[in-house]
Every structure is written in structure tokens, then in C-alpha cells.
Amino acid sequence: PSMLEVSDLGHTYTGQQEHTAIGGVTFDVDAGQLTCIVGPSGCGKSTLLRCIASLIRPSSGEVRMHGQPVRGVPEDLAVVFQDYGRSLFPWMSVRGNVEFPLRSENVPKEQRRERVRQTLEWVGLSGSERKYPWQLSGGMQQRVAIARALACRPALLLMDEPFASVDAQTRFDLEDLLLRVRAEQDTTILLVTHDIDESVYLGDRVLVLSRTPASIVADLPVDLGDE
């Protein structure tokens, strides 16, 4: 089976106003692929990603990883959100933030240290281990959030507009960082963006969603050749 299989996934928010955010989305992702999901603001991209991550329970359909139905947030999955400011623990240093998921997985101390060291090196944060999030710029904070996600060496990395809140230069740096890390780490990545340029620059494949309720209107391979 494919690394990730999303079958007829639908979600309707209930409450004061019912709103169907995604309707019947089906696609497969092969291991190692970087798939960008692009669509207009408010179309249901975040909802789709949150359903895949089991952060919300879809109203219909199914998500499988390695052929197994996903129930509860799987251990080999990590998520990076746009809002890095709210996702980091403010009372923990950079090292503490990146080490946190490894502690919860009971990775032995020596191995933890080595992982943290290597991951911080990947994202260009060596030397900032002892700083706290409030001492860092937005771009650096988002590096910490990405490092924390990568520390567990997730099989599947979900990213929701990860570069939307940083300045242009930082964004270029982080995009290249992502491509570099991916080459070294063999992670399957699903990245949501509203930016077509970004999706074509980063993706091996681009899924284009319609306006809400989101459904896939195009599934495009990206092959820019050897530039």
C-alpha cells in the first residue's frame, strides 16, 4: 500500500452554523514524496490536514498510514503550524523544546542529546540551544518549531502554511532548509499553502483544491528538470 491513503474524506463542522469544509477528498501519497496542497484561503486546507493528523475526527471517510487505519495521533507523524508563536513552550529553552517529543517517547538520554544536536545543526540553530523563544525572531522561532517536528524523525510531516508568517528572506531560507532536510532524511511531507509559486518550487506534486467545501480539482506532477 501507499505510505498515506486518504479515502473519500469529508468534514462538516457542526455547531451554531453547519459548514461543510471538505467533501469527499481522495488521494494517495508515496513514501518520500513532497506533496503540496494549494487552494484559496478558507477552502478547507487546514481542516484536511487536521483530519489527516487525527486532530479532528472527520465526518466521513478514512485515513490509512502504511495500510493501517489512523486512530489517535500516530507517533511517527509530526505537524508544523503557521502559528509558531503559540506552538512553542515559552518556559523551555530551544533545547528543551526540541528535546520534548523525544522525552515523551522515552528516547534514552545519550541518543536524545545526539538527535537534538544533529537536528539543531540541520536547521541552523547550533549555538542557540540555551535561548528562550522570546529571545528569538519569528523566523528563528519557526526554525525551532520545525526542529521539534523533525527531532522524532517522523515518517510523515504535515505542515500548515509553515512559512506564511515569516519575512521573505527567512521564508527563502526555510524553504531551502526544508528541501535540504528532506534530501537527508527521507521524510514524506504534506505541505499546505495558498501560494502557487511556493507549491511549485517545493513540491514533487501539487494537489489543487476547489473553494469550500474543498475537493481536488487537479493533481499535478512537478518536474522542473535539472536547472
Ligand code: ADP
Ligand atoms: P483554509 O485552511 O483553506 O484556510 P480552513 O480549513 O481553515 O480553510 O476552513 C475551511 C472552512 O471551514 C472555512 O470556511 C472556515 O470558516 C470553516 N471553519 C474552519 N474551522 C471551523 C470551525 N471550528 N467551525 C466552523 N467552521 C470552521
Ligand code: ADP
Ligand atoms: P487558516 O485560514 O489560517 O487556516 P482560519 O482563519 O480558517 O485559519 O481559522 C483559524 C482558527 O479559527 C482555526 O482554529 C479554525 O478552526 C477557527 N475557525 C475558522 N473559521 C471558524 C468558524 N467559522 N467558526 C469557528 N471557528 C472557526
